[in-house]
Amino acid sequence: MVVDTETIAGVETGPVVKIDLTDEAIDGDRPEGAELIRRVLRTLPGAPGVYRMLDAKGQVLYVGKARDLRRRVTAYTKPTGHSNRILRMIAATRSMEIVTTRSETEALLLEANLIKRLKPRYNIVLRDDKSFPDVLITTAHPFPQILKHRGARSQKGEYFGPFASAGAVNRTLNSLQKAFLLRSCSDALFESRTRPCLLYQIKRCSGPCADLISQSDYAALVDQAREFLAGRSREVQEALSRRMGEASENLEFERASVYRDRIRALTQVQSHQGVNPRGLEEADVMAIHQEGGQSCIQVFFFRVGQNWGNHAYFPRHEQGLGADDVLAAFITQFYDTRSPPRLVLLDREVSERAIIEEALTIKAGRRVRVLIPQRGEKRELVIDALRNAQSALGRRMAESSTQKRLLEQAGALFGLDAPPGRIEVYDNSHIQGSHAVGAMIVAGPEGFDKAQYRKFNIRDTELVPGDDYAMLREVLKRRFLRLAREDPAREGAQWPDLVLIDGGAGQLSAAQGVMAELGLEDVPLIGIAKGPDRNAGREQFHVPGRPIFELPPRDSTLYFLQRLRDEAHRFAIGSHRARRSKAIGQSTLDDIPGIGARRKRALLHHFGSARAVERAPLADLEQVDGISRSVAQRIHDHFHAAH
Numbered sequence: 167m168v169v170d171t172e173t174i175a176g177v178e179t180g181p182v183v184k185i186d187l188t189d190e191a192i193d194g195d196r197p198e199g200a201e202l203i204r205r206v207l208r209t210l211p212g213a214p215g216v217y218r219m220l221d222a223k224g225q226v227l228y229v230g231k232a233r234d235l236r237r238r239v240t241a242y243t244k245p246t247g248h249s250n251r252i253l254r255m256i257a258a259t260r261s262m263e264i265v266t267t268r269s270e271t272e273a274l275l276l277e278a279n280l281i282k283r284l285k286p287r288y289n290i291v292l293r294d295d296k297s298f299p300d301v302l303i304t305t306a307h308p309f310p311q312i313l314k315h316r317g318a319r320s321q322k323g324e325y326f327g328p329f330a331s332a333g334a335v336n337r338t339l340n341s342l343q344k345a346f347l348l349r350s351c352s353d354a355l356f357e358s359r360t361r362p363c364l365l366y367q368i369k370r371c372s373g374p375c376a377d378l379i380s381q382s383d384y385a386a387l388v389d390q391a392r393e394f395l396a397g398r399s400r401e402v403q404e405a406l407s408r409r410m411g412e413a414s415e416n417l418e419f420e421r422a423s424v425y426r427d428r429i430r431a432l433t434q435v436q437s438h439q440g441v442n443p444r445g446l447e448e449a450d451v452m453a454i455h456q457e458g459g460q461s462c463i464q465v466f467f468f469r470v471g472q473n474w475g476n477h478a479y480f481p482r483h484e485q486g487l488g489a490d491d492v493l494a495a496f497i498t499q500f501y502d503t504r505s506p507p508r509l510v511l512l513d514r515e516v517s518e519r520a521i522i523e524e525a526l527t528i529k530a531g532r533r534v535r536v537l538i539p540q541r542g543e544k545r546e547l548v549i550d551a552l553r554n555a556q557s558a559l560g561r562r563m564a565e566s567s568t569q570k571r572l573l574e575q576a577g578a579l580f581g582l583d584a585p586p587g588r589i590e591v592y593d594n595s596h597i598q599g600s601h602a603v604g605a606m607i608v609a610g611p612e613g614f615d616k617a618q619y620r621k622f623n624i625r626d627t628e629l630v631p632g633d634d635y636a637m638l639r640e641v642l643k644r645r646f647l648r649l650a651r652e653d654p655a656r657e658g659a660q661w662p663d664l665v666l667i668d669g670g671a672g673q674l675s676a677a678q679g680v681m682a683e684l685g686l687e688d689v690p691l692i693g694i695a696k697g698p699d700r701n702a703g704r705e706q707f708h709v710p711g712r713p714i715f716e717l718p719p720r721d722s723t724l725y726f727l728q729r730l731r732d733e734a735h736r737f738a739i740g741s742h743r744a745r746r747s748k749a750i751g752q753s754t755l756d757d758i759p760g761i762g763a764r765r766k767r768a769l770l771h772h773f774g775s776a777r778a779v780e781r782a783p784l785a786d787l788e789q790v791d792g793i794s795r796s797v798a799q800r801i802h803d804h805f806h807a808a809h
Contacts, residue, residue, distance in 0.1 A: 290482070452493065497522055755779060
């Protein structure tokens with residue numbers, strides 16, 4: 167079977183050929199595994215490309231790349247030389263998909279993209295693939311905004327990053343606001359303000375929204391921030407020091423104190439950046455440590471000569487794989503959705519380093535080098551990353567051991583057949599029924615799985631405000647209806663082994679009703695409610711068919727279940743606050759066609775509030791600068807057509 171060409175990860179491939187190996191049966195004989203693969207070798211080209219091995223259900227078992235597809239796939243037909251992992255994969259293979267590329271380098275890029283997208287069972291898979299935050303200085307507005315940005319760099323502006331964590335970029339932004347007084351508010355909020363906000367009062371903004379600084383003076387502050395983030399911090403600080411000295415000599419002590427505070431803020435940014443190597447402008451430093459069948463890869467980010475933090479990764483792989491193979495697979499997946507720096511430093515040699523280097527060069531559109539330093543400052547950085555990897559893996563193994571024991575205790579407490587591999591916890595958050603949000607968090611053997619968290623904006627317009635039971639019913643119905651549609655056989659890993667409901671008998675009864683309606687009565691449901699006087703530590707557990715009970719104070723299982731409940735509560739409140747904040751930032755003027763930021767600002771300047779605009783007669787609307795008669799009529803009709 168031949169499918170049309172694909173373009174994946176920027177690689178234009180040849181035709182995608184799907185071969186159903188079971189169709190190769192002869193006289194009703196249906197061979198398996200290696201024999202199936204052997205019978206279709208004649209159809210494989212001796213060209214570079216990528217192959218996918220699929221099981222009887224069409225799920226991808228493995229994605230591999232090859233310089234010569236025929237030679238590489240032939241290796242799977244040999245009876246010896248395979249690990250147990252590969253033997254299991256061969257035995258389960260029932261079909262293959264073959265795609266050719268122009269070079270082995272393009273095959274490597276395509277392989278990394280497919281592994282990340284499909285997450286095959288037998289590949290090394292990068293699980294924690296969140297994007298890293300940047301500092302963004304926008305350029306689409308006369309008064310640029312400085313803010314944290316995460317995700318695709320689609321917004322117009324200058325990006326500085328990546329920072330290893332939200333905490334690192336938040337600390338940096340906090341200090342940059344003090345140092346350069348740049349606004350952080352959105353363009354819509356900026357246009358609607360007539361007086362400066364609190365940030366101006368606490369000296370973290372120069373007040374451009376209220377015309378308290380000229381555009382040229384504000385542009386000078388933007389240039390200073392850009393210079394600092396580009397690595398020229400010494401020049402910026404020296405210039406501020408000169409201005410502080412000049413102000414002091416002229417007895418302008420208040421202005422001098424402003425420069426002093428700005429210098430102090432810049433020093434604070436640098437103090438959080440740790441070791442800043444002299445000879446390293448732009449690089450990622452990677453080191454891997456293996457122990458107990460697990461791997462940890464530590465990545466340090468150096469940009470513009472500054473250390474912008476580090477992050478630990480724990481890729482999924484079968485036991486027995488060498489550190490060099492794991493690290494090589496990690497590198498290509500790591501940069502699949504990220505722009506590589508000019509230099510990548512590794513703690514060891516990896517297979518096909520030259521091809522990886524060429525692939526990263528194609529990805530970046532400029533020369534990228536992958537090096538293994540042997541001496542000097544760069545070697546010290548690699549050794550430091552290795553020490554961090556060893557420490558992070560040690561902590562993770564200790565936490566995993568504790569987590570495993572806690573899951574076993576929870577399974578025994580609630581009478582489960584086995585320790586739960588996936589626990590889902592549900593909670594709601596609202597204020598008198600407004601901006602209601604339901605939340606689901608997930609935990610398992612490796613702790614909280616934040617990639618699986620879900621929030622549910624309550625949609626039922628007939629719901630009585632504040633009806634927690636109805637909100638819970640809507641959340642559970644939406645969650646499990648979708649799950650039943652996507653995996654009716656209940657064979658996937660998305661089905662929970664245990665569901666915890668934040669609440670007592672009423673919430674548990676509501677949840678049971680939903681499950682009975684959906685025919686899912688076998689999903690274990692537990693209610694966890696605060697004890698008398700809502701006293702934490704005296705939680706009461708509601709288990710169907712059993713009396714209400716409590717656990718002894720300081721019980722490790724109690725602490726574990728409290729932590730799950732508190733995490734759900736935290737996530738629910740955060741989701742509710744985000745929805746409420748978004749609603750607060752909106753105006754009734756936003757819904758009027760043709761009313762942009764400038765006209766909205768003019769209306770608010772003239773009338774003082776959106777409510778006053780709603781009540782204004784047509785004649786008064788026509789008096790506003792920039793509002794023509796036709797636009798005034800449109801505004802008036804928008805608010806009064808229904809009356």
